[in-house]
Amino acid sequence: MATGTTMTKDAILKVEHLSMKFGGLMAINDFSFEAKRGEITALIGPNGAGKTTVFNCITGFYKPTMGMITLSRENGNEFLLERLRDFEINKVAGVSRTFQNIRLFSGLTVLENLLVAQHNVLMKASGFTVLGLLGLPAYKTAAKEAIDKARYWLELADLIDRADDPAGDLSYGAQRRLEIARAMCTGPELLCLDEPAAGLNPKESLTLNTLLRTIRDGGTSLLLIEHDMSVVMEISDHVVVLEYGQKISDGTPDHVKNDPKVIAAYLGVEDDEVEAIEEKLDEGTV
Amino acid sequence: MAYTTENNQSGVMTKAIKEGIFAGVIALGMFLLFVGIETYQDINNQLVWRTRWGLLGVFVAVAAIGRFVTVGFIKPHLDSRKLAKAKTGVLEISDEKGFFRTHFLKIALIFLLCYPFLAMLIFGRQGSLKYVDNFGIQILIYVMLAWGLNIVVGLAGLLDLGYVAFYAVGAYSYALLSAHFGFSFWLLLPMAGILAALWGIILGFPVLRLRGDYLAIVTLAFGEIIRLVLINWTDVTRGTFGISGIEKATFFGIWSFDVGAANNFNKAWGLPSSSVYYKMFLFYIILALCMLTAYVTIRLRRMPIGRAWEALREDEIACRSLGINTVTTKLTAFATGAMFGGFAGSFFAARQGFVSPESFVFLESAVILAIVVLGGMGSLTGIAIAAVVMVGGTELLREMEFLKHVFGPDFTPELYRMLLFGLAMVIVMLFKPRGFVGTREPTAFLKERKAVSGSFTKEGHG
Structure with a gap:
């Protein structure tokens, strides 16, 4: 389970020896992986494997028990995410995320959702509210730019016709796309998506794939948790498989697809293989 | 059927x-x-x-x-x-609004500007005193307080049950600083606001990590602490006796409203000596303060900070994931709300000429919060209407002499004030569960401004 040391140069996110303990439960146990810049990295695994916990550690909602999460920005700055405060992970390190159970501002309109995402830029432009209250032109141009940026993402996410409707009024698939658009409006370098295709019909899944590819081609790296294999195998450049808090496979989609350990984790194994698997598990937990 | x-x-x-x-x-x-x-x-x-x-x-x-x-x-x-x-097959919803509804705000503002003169025309100089002071000023004080609390509760979704504490800070700041240092009303008005905002921040720091019910309880306690300090710190606040003889507001330092003063306003303008002119002046001050509150609230809602407040009410976790510092955002909401409470407090002290802890009991907080909830959280118009109904209605009860004919000569309607207040609230909430104005005006739009139905907005969890 050694991490590829040769790839450190272009890794945007480096997770090393991450462990997370909830009381007596070891949710993540010595988990290491890398996500490369400009790629789509998928984190997969059976239910309860700890994928969302890894996400919450990366995006600052949990403080990991052990381990180091390094994010290197394009300008060369490096941040240890586990040491940043929760909101700084987005503001300073440029990591944004979506949620497994959609978290939109349902009482705000679609457009307002995207404007809230540009809070920090607008805050600076409005001189921390003071200059904006006086009606200075600097804020007005910034506000206009913010709306243009929102309009760009609304068009990409195919939501432009619903811009003035409350976010809570959108259909499920549209809400998923809006959440991604909102996360992108913060101008992130790494976008973390927690099951973006959950609850989507096949057609919506396809549009999602296109949207995610567009985001990647725009220079943003992606890290996603996904159950829908049609999405994972289709768009990922790199797949990491997690089971019981440990990494069992790491590589290209094709490599992972044919890895016997992955097949065992997902489909179960034949009787003579059980012992071998159990041995491996013991090594990991004891 | x-x-x-x-x-x-x-x-x-x-x-x-x-x-x-x-x-x-x-x-x-x-x-x-x-x-x-x-x-x-x-x-x-x-x-x-x-x-x-x-x-x-x-x-x-x-x-x-x-x-x-x-x-x-x-x-x-x-x-x-x-x-x-x-x-x-005609839907009940129609987009057409009558002349009165589209121009409601302008009509209301013009009416308010003429109100003291109208009252004087109709009821005479002494008769209008009651209508300018008991109805006009009293209602506008509550409008201002409720608009201030609206920033905290309606926009940021932080349930504050101790808002009256900031009102008290404002009132006592004016009373004490004016008594000890002889500062004028116009200097102390902003100072009282700043002091109240400072207290808002001091309260906010330890409290804002709490959420929902816990936040409500602690703010409630803070309100009581301030009141008990005012009662027990007798050296400074004179305890339950209160501070009397507080200086009146002056006409921007040019004319005074003291009867004995050389530059008396009434004398200077050749008016008969009556306190009604001072009350009219106060009416316009509180009206201006209300307008300031409304203006700042409307402007702030379109600023990033105002949007962050509303986003915080909708979903705090999502806010953090978007890089919004929730602690400072909450603190600014608390401080801004407290500042307007402080303004209202210093005005209250100048108007009464007397402050005592009696005026800052929990019931006041409850009434202000009831006005905000009844009006529709976040809606300035709705809250103003609710203040008129609630405060004006209870004042009106004093005038209800005819009720004695129904319920007998022993019936004193004032005593049933709170009962009717509660009954009115229950009835309004049954028919308008989101308050008088349940919809929310969006702060930005691409094509058309559509009001957001109250069923989508959340109340906030602290």
Whole structure:
């Protein structure tokens, strides 16, 4: 389970020896992986494997028990995410995320959702509210730019016709796309998506794939948790498989697809293989 | 249930009579001991009782007739109207608004600007005192307080049960600083606001990590602490005696409203000596302060900070994932709300000329919060209407002499103030669960500004 040391140069996110303990439960146990810049990295695994916990550690909602999460920005700055405060992970390190159970501002309109995402830029432009209250032109141009940026993402996410409707009024698939658009409006370098295709019909899944590819081609790296294999195998450049808090496979989609350990984790194994698997598990937990 | 045929008509009547009698019996059972019998102490200090069958009869009759009319006439009428509408297929929602509704704000502002003069024209100089002071100024103080609290509760979704503390800080800042240092009203007004905002931040720091019910309890406690400090710190605040003889507001330092002063306003303008001119002046000050509050609130809502407040109300976790510092965002909401409370407090002190801890009890916080909730959280218009209904309504009760003819000469409507207040709230909440104005105006739009229905907005969890 050694991490590829040769790839450190272009890794945007480096997770090393991450462990997370909830009381007596070891949710993540010595988990290491890398996500490369400009790629789509998928984190997969059976239910309860700890994928969302890894996400919450990366995006600052949990403080990991052990381990180091390094994010290197394009300008060369490096941040240890586990040491940043929760909101700084987005503001300073440029990591944004979506949620497994959609978290939109349902009482705000679609457009307002995207404007809230540009809070920090607008805050600076409005001189921390003071200059904006006086009606200075600097804020007005910034506000206009913010709306243009929102309009760009609304068009990409195919939501432009619903811009003035409350976010809570959108259909499920549209809400998923809006959440991604909102996360992108913060101008992130790494976008973390927690099951973006959950609850989507096949057609919506396809549009999602296109949207995610567009985001990647725009220079943003992606890290996603996904159950829908049609999405994972289709768009990922790199797949990491997690089971019981440990990494069992790491590589290209094709490599992972044919890895016997992955097949065992997902489909179960034949009787003579059980012992071998159990041995491996013991090594990991004891 | 269609009430269209003749046969049904008689069926409705028998049902109405039945239900009316039933309601009367229930009312009789409920009020027999509460209203029908009264205990009192006679001259010999003995506890004796007397009956009040007449009053009991009125209560029972109101219940029975009310139920009869509702079932027999109002309900069939409403049902037939609904049916007729359903047949024509015209939706009840129409985009057209009348002249009055589209220009409501302008009409209201013009009316407010003319109000003191109108009152003077109609009721004479001394007669208008009551309408300018008890109704005008009193209501506007509550409008301002409720608009201030609206920033904290309505926009940021932080339930604050101790808002009156900031009102008290403002009032005592004015009273003490004016007494000890002789500062003028116009200097102390902003100072009181700043001091209250400072207290808002001081309170906010330890408290804002709490959420929901816990935040409400701690703010409630903070309100009580401030009041108890005011009562017990007698060296400074003179305790329950309060501080009296607080300096009046001056006409921007040019004219004074003190009767003995050389530059007396009334003398300078050749007006007869009457306190009504001072009250009119105060009316315009509080009106201006209200307008300032409304202006700042409207502007802030379109700024990133205002949007962050509303986003915080909707979903705090999502806010953090978008890089919004929730702690400073909450603190600014607390401080801004507190600042307006402080302004209102210093105005209150100048108007009364006397402050004591009596004025800053929990009931005040509750009333202000009730106004915000009743008006529709976040809506300035709704809150202003709620303040007029709530504060004006309770003031109006003092004028309800005719109620004595209904309930007997012993009936004092003021004593039933809180009962009616609560009843009114229950009724409004039944019919308008989101307050008078339940919809939310979006702060930005691409094509058209559509109001957001109240069913999508959240109340916030602290």
